[in-house]
Amino acid sequence: MQFNDFKRLNHKSKLMQPKCLNCGDPFIGRIDKKFCCDRCRNTYNNRIKRNHEKNILDINRILRKNRKILKQFNPEGETTIHKESLDKMGFNYKYHTHAYSSSANNEYLFCYEYGYLIIANEKVLIINHQSNMGK
Ligand SMILES: [Zn+2]
Numbered sequence: 001m002q003f004n005d006f007k008r009l010n011h012k013s014k015l016m017q018p019k020c021l022n023c024g025d026p027f028i029g030r031i032d033k034k035f036c037c038d039r040c041r042n043t044y045n046n047r048i049k050r051n052h053e054k055n056i057l058d059i060n061r062i063l064r065k066n067r068k069i070l071k072q073f074n075p076e077g078e079t080t081i082h083k084e085s086l087d088k089m090g091f092n093y094k095y096h097t098h099a100y101s102s103s104a105n106n107e108y109l110f111c112y113e114y115g116y117l118i119i120a121n122e123k124v125l126i127i128n129h130q131s132n133m134g135k
Contacts, residue, residue, distance in 0.1 A: 062095045063111050070114035074126040083122045100133050 017026045018033055022040035027033075035041040069089045073081050096109040108115035113129040 059095060062092045063097060066091055066095065066111040067114055070111055070116060070126050074114060074128060076128065078125060078127040080119070080123055080125050083118060083124045086116075086124060 018029060018031055019026050020036035020040050021034045022044040023036060025036055027036035029036075035044065069086060069091050072089075073079055073085070096111050098110050100108045100110060100115060102108065106117050108117045108127060110116075110129065115127045115129065117125045117127075119125050
């Protein structure tokens with residue numbers, strides 16, 4: 001092996017030295033290894049899991065609040081309100097549990113058993129889940 005080949009090889013092997021995904025320290029091991037030790041692997045995986053759990057809890061909280069707001073306006077049957085009323089109470093239009101298309105091709109968005117449809121003139125129609133809407 002020529003000296004230059006050796007240098008190149010040495011340089012390459014340095015580049016391929018894995019770095020721990022948790023602490024960032026380089027370590028010796030197979031190139032597909034991601035962590036320097038079990039502790040780092042556990043810490044990293046727990047953090048990922050915690051973040052996922054937090055996202056789920058945050059969205060659950062939003063859905064719960066949306067449901068509560070719709071419920072307040074519509075204890076039974078259906079009702080029409082100004083969209084502004086939902087806005088004021090902090091209704092989050094980004095999240096819903098499911099959608100239902102009526103025979104008139106209106107898509108109601110549901111937060112659990114309460115659904116809504118934005119209609120003309122900044123108004124919202126709020127409905128209860130009906131048994132004929134299926135699951
Ligand atoms: Zn580490």
